[in-house]
Amino acid sequence: MNQIDRSRLKTLMEREQKRFAAERPKSAALFERARKSLLSGVPMNWMAKWAGAFPPFVREARGAEFFDVDGHRYIDLCLGDTGAMTGHSPSATVSAIEQQMRRGITLMLPSEDAIIVGEELQQRFGLPFWQFALTATDANRFAIRLARHITQRPKILVFNWCYHGTVDESFITLKDGVEQARRGNIGPPVDPTVTTRVIEFNDLGALEAALRSEEIGCVLAEPAMTNVGIVLPDPGYHQALREITRNHGTLLIVDETHTICAGPGGYTRAENLEPDFLVFGKPIAGGVPGAAYGFTTEVAQCIADRMNLEDCDTGGIGGTLAGNALSLAAMRATLQKVLTKDAFDRMIPMAERWTEGVAKAISDFSLPWNVTRLGCRAEYLFSPQRPKNGAQAHEAMDFELERFMHLYAMNRGILLTPFHNMALMSPMTAKEDIDQHTKAFREAAKELTTA
Numbered sequence: 001m002n003q004i005d006r007s008r009l010k011t012l013m014e015r016e017q018k019r020f021a022a023e024r025p026k027s028a029a030l031f032e033r034a035r036k037s038l039l040s041g042v043p044m045n046w047m048a049k050w051a052g053a054f055p056p057f058v059r060e061a062r063g064a065e066f067f068d069v070d071g072h073r074y075i076d077l078c079l080g081d082t083g084a085m086t087g088h089s090p091s092a093t094v095s096a097i098e099q100q101m102r103r104g105i106t107l108m109l110p111s112e113d114a115i116i117v118g119e120e121l122q123q124r125f126g127l128p129f130w131q132f133a134l135t136a137t138d139a140n141r142f143a144i145r146l147a148r149h150i151t152q153r154p155k156i157l158v159f160n161w162c163y164h165g166t167v168d169e170s171f172i173t174l175k176d177g178v179e180q181a182r183r184g185n186i187g188p189p190v191d192p193t194v195t196t197r198v199i200e201f202n203d204l205g206a207l208e209a210a211l212r213s214e215e216i217g218c219v220l221a222e223p224a225m226t227n228v229g230i231v232l233p234d235p236g237y238h239q240a241l242r243e244i245t246r247n248h249g250t251l252l253i254v255d256e257t258h259t260i261c262a263g264p265g266g267y268t269r270a271e272n273l274e275p276d277f278l279v280f281g282k283p284i285a286g287g288v289p290g291a292a293y294g295f296t297t298e299v300a301q302c303i304a305d306r307m308n309l310e311d312c313d314t315g316g317i318g319g320t321l322a323g324n325a326l327s328l329a330a331m332r333a334t335l336q337k338v339l340t341k342d343a344f345d346r347m348i349p350m351a352e353r354w355t356e357g358v359a360k361a362i363s364d365f366s367l368p369w370n371v372t373r374l375g376c377r378a379e380y381l382f383s384p385q386r387p388k389n390g391a392q393a394h395e396a397m398d399f400e401l402e403r404f405m406h407l408y409a410m411n412r413g414i415l416l417t418p419f420h421n422m423a424l425m426s427p428m429t430a431k432e433d434i435d436q437h438t439k440a441f442r443e444a445a446k447e448l449t450t451a
């Protein structure tokens with residue numbers, strides 16, 4: 001297999017960096033201006049992570065593409081890291097937003113849309129009761145609070161190298177088998193080892209051992225890990241996870257925020273999972289902030305039994321704008337008209353095509369890499385074998401190489417997510433877009449492997 005020559009990689013990276021900057025004078029000028037009012041010149045800390053010396057500033061996005069201020073067109077395979085999996089500004093969602101904007105944006109009162117969305121979510125995911133939040137992070141936080149409240153247990157359990165948003169309890173990793181705060185954890189309110197247990201995904205022995213103490217209120221899990229490359233569950237893993245959690249009275253929260261890529265009812269419906277809670281955010285309202293969490297009748301009953309009407313606005317589950325009329329109108333249109341079964345029937349074959357193109361290039365250029373797909377999401381990783389857990393996936397990450405691949409793609413009109421090597425398909429992504437990525441990926445592979 002071809003190992004990557006680091007000095008060649010460095011030379012190629014310098015060439016790509018020069019090209020990126022030279023072709024984007026307007027973005028460069030805006031970045032210089034932005035540095036005078038925005039920390040690191042970006043509105044959100046992680047936007048500093050884009051692979052060029054500055055991010056391209058966007059002029060306009062529509063469907064599966066966007067244009068920067070210098071006039072470059074990009075095929076968007078990042079899609080707002082799933083927030084825009086619907087394609088940018090899908091027309092059904094935009095019409096619903098336009099209408100709702102003139103009829104009131106936020107009221108602290110329900111609209112009929114809330115019921116229609118609740119009914120739609122019931123049908124998709126099979127869980128009977130629903131509540132809303134503004135972000136998937138909040139939906140996860142609220143589900144965790146409810147699980148602790150119901151079980152009266154202090155801790156939660158997550159998987160090594162998971163990501164569920166900025167949920168304090170989840171910033172914990174395993175290093176040489178020892179639980180410790182995740183690298184880069186900023187100002188934690190408490191040491192996460194106090195609130196959380198962390199084990200490897202696909203390790204049933206570790207799960208059984210951790211839950212035996214009966215101090216764990218809930219397991220928070222993506223059904224397949226998607227935030228450290230893609231890590232698929234072993235056959236039978238979910239059945240065992242459900243059985244073990246039930247045996248120990250631990251509730252199971254399945255976070256479908258990314259794994260919605262598996263189909264209209266996420267991985268849960270595709271594989272008949274039976275979670276106690278389910279969380280879905282990001283694309284649920286076509287990019288308008290919104291998220292939902294659902295739960296079983298038993299959970300709903302426990303919540304109702306413990307509800308205190310006088311204090312229910314200050315119990316730690318809240319958000320003045322949560323469940324607002326605008327996001328519910330956007331959710332209704334997005335669920336009923338955009339993220340439909342027909343859309344998935346178009347998106348999934350595009351991801352298959354992307355994966356085939358990448359796999360063939362990996363094989364043709366004998367690269368020690370692999371590629372994995374889940375529904376309409378796919379990702380390559382810098383190791384010859386597919387990882388079985390977060391540690392193996394994290395071990396395969398290569399920041400230098402990753403940045404090169406991302407910059408190389410950007411210079412050829414393709415945007416990958418800035419975190420690892422994910423490509424996501426929208427309902428508007430076309431075969432030609434995929435083939436453009438395959439061509440660029442093959443060129444990069446060739447340049448990396450031939451002197």
Ligand SMILES: Cc1ncc(COP(=O)(O)O)c(C=O)c1O
Pocket residue numbers: 081135136137138140163164165166222227255256257258281282
């Ligand atoms: C699986 C998963 N859950 C939750 C979140 C949090 O979403 P948000 O940042 O929109 O709150 C993320 C964000 O990447 C995620 O990947």
